[in-house]
Amino acid sequence: MTRRALVWAVLGGVAAVAIALAIRYGSPPTPGGSAPGVHRIGFINVGSAAANATNVAAFRAGLADLGYVEGGNLTVDYRWGDSRPERLAGLVDELLRLKPELVVSTGGQQTVLALKAATTTVPVVFITGDPVGEKLVSSLSRPAGNLTGLAVVSNNLEGKRLELLKQALPGVKRVAILWNPANPAMADPMQDVQSSARLLGMTLVVVEARTPGELDAALSAIQAANVDAMYVIGDPVLGFERQRIVDFASKNRLPGIYFWREFARDGGLMSFGTSLTATYRRAATYVDKILKGAQPGDLPIEQPTKFELVINARTAKALGITIPQPVLLRADEVIQ
16 A cells, blocks of 8 residues: 555544544534533522532433433533522623523522523523413413423422311411512412411411511411411422521421422421422433433423322421321321
């Protein structure tokens, strides 16, 4: 073989390898992007990493089930607001400059709105309360644009929760209602609670918390209100602060009913609703579909379909409460 023929043979081999790599891995990454063969996504939450550790573990487990391993074929850039919504715009900007293939938003309405204001092209997979009621999308079946994800609140359960609280604690008369009036999706649930309270002969003390920063003042107002129990309306802003709420209830020996099972798991007396941890795990399926080429606006938003009554028997004992046997028998889980 002549020297010229050898050179062309080598160049041809290099070209063939390059073409094969391009087919498998795509184009070389742009600055701030990911390495060849490695997907890069963002993850943002208005809360703290510590408060969401269990949920993030569930999300990672869901990704692993689908073949994605952080530090292997997946890079995840995390940003945490530490309960300061005013930081969200800056954190979103940081994430988008890293050129993620998509961003997972798990901080409820405020976080999604920050992303919505910053990009109409980067796909967003959200976990939020009621995306239509929160005016994030106009349709659950075809959200359109660059948004899709999972809802974690079913607003037709609010009256039922109050009934369950009355059945578990027949002597309850005066109940503190903690809610977020800044979330437009919470107006109808509040009306349902008020209607149910009238039928059940309960007096409601309504306390507002629009942001995590307002929560301490709201809890102080509940403490001063001399109520028999506490009821938290299903808003994600309050849900992501559940440990603060549960700790307050425990310290003040205040029974409560909540909207995610994680409240009861973390020490609340009762919950009736869906599982936030399971929802985080399910979010991985949306990430997988979009990384494989699906358009977010074509993916229907998943609504909760499984609702469980969970009672924490340890908390009941600590509060000196005896839950009636019929209520215990109805429970899907009793935490001993």
